[in-house]
Amino acid sequence: MKFLAKLGRSSLFLYAILSGFGYTLSRPGLLIKQLYHIGVLTFWLIAISGLFVGMVLGLQGVYTLSTFGAESSLGIMVAASLVRELGPVVSALLFAGRAGSALTAEIGLMKATEQLSAMEMMAIDPLKYIMAPRFFAGFISLPLLAALFSAVGVLGGHLAGVDLLHVDAGSYWSQMQSAIDFHDDIVNGIIKSIIFAWLVSWIALFEGYDANPTSAGISRATTRTVVNSAFAILLFDFLLTALMFGTP
């Protein structure tokens, strides 16, 4: 019952945010500021994580594929793993941990210090002024960060597989180019990251808005953001994978 009540409140909250789309467009300064806080400040976390994940994929790929004498397929393995799964999923999990938790803590603290109430009293809707720019900034940032994660990951796979373990560079790139399909792989990966961006931004903002306005309440809300986002990302990843790649 409590879950249904929370789902109802969060749906109304989402509706109010979405109706603030026009307001956000009319205030590009607010959106740009949030793109910096949410997207740009997450850049290095995503880039470095992508590099190491790609390097691990490169190492593991060479060890596994060499059993079958198929090291030349390393490029396909690295790129397909990244653009279909690891890029959208890992970048969304990192995004929830870094930007999502920060959003919840910020909104929760604004609630606890009555800044949201003060805006209401100044006849300024905090759902439009505060929430909507953050939501759309998350919505724009995560797909770009996921693309960055995959791109850097492919370079990481090259570094480990080609530069360290001497897989042929030509086959790494050419096999990748011939086997990776723009629509089936890249577009589906982008669709996944768009849906994850929606989920994480929604969960993070609502948990902050719905937080008990105490230090313990904000701490619990921040934890809930990371945990619930992780569950939602993994559940939706399974559903979307089944939908996109379920049939051969």
Place this chain on the structure above:
Amino acid sequence: MISISNLTFSRGNKKIFDNISLDIKAHKITAIMGPSGTGKTTLLKLIAGQLKPDSGTILIDQENVHQLSRASLYTLRKNMGMLFQSGALLTDMSVYDNIAFPIREHTQLPESMIRTLVLMKLNAVGLRGARHLMPNELSGGMARRVAMARALALDPDMILYDEPFTGQDPISLGVLVKLIKTLNQTLHLTSIVVSHDVQETASIADYVYLISEGKIAGQGTPEELDNTESDWVSQFMRGKADGPVPFHYPADDFSNELLAP
């Protein structure tokens, strides 16, 4: 100006207000006083339309606050300033931008005129020189004065003060008392001051309502309440430790408890 009739409001099973009625006159300072936890701040939030009552009506200039659309409520609030207990300044903006914020949002005035207005508001609270500071660089008293300037930014007819004197040093307290009185007189405001600081509030209030346990326990001018025959009102106004509100929280007999094994 504000007429509250038969207001009932509950939180869970606890009744905060039980069928109370009161009137707040225009251009006067009306104080709402009572012990901590009696719902004084809740009453302000009900007046501002941030909470909805279980029953009863709150009319502001003959308009029922809780039957207004969101747009009409926002129009009403542009005419209503509120000073929060914590100041509630926006922490990512400077003092100047905090005061300019509602003006920028609700008017199309050029920046040069906004600057003039902001400096006038800050000058009125004596903090024109602090306009470049951030909220975390202000003392508690300064933060409230900035919040007061922000509440005045749109030249409202009415200001709601939520515990303006709590936690202030004597100098800040004196400044705030003087400011509330002066601003009310010079700008012809209608002020509602929610507080449990009896001496300071009574010194500037034109009329006082005392609230306790969901009811109006007393009302009148500060002089009338000072000469009241009600034991409860007398205990509250004079800050007596014992009286109808007992010093001891209800407990078993003390000697029995001490001698118990």
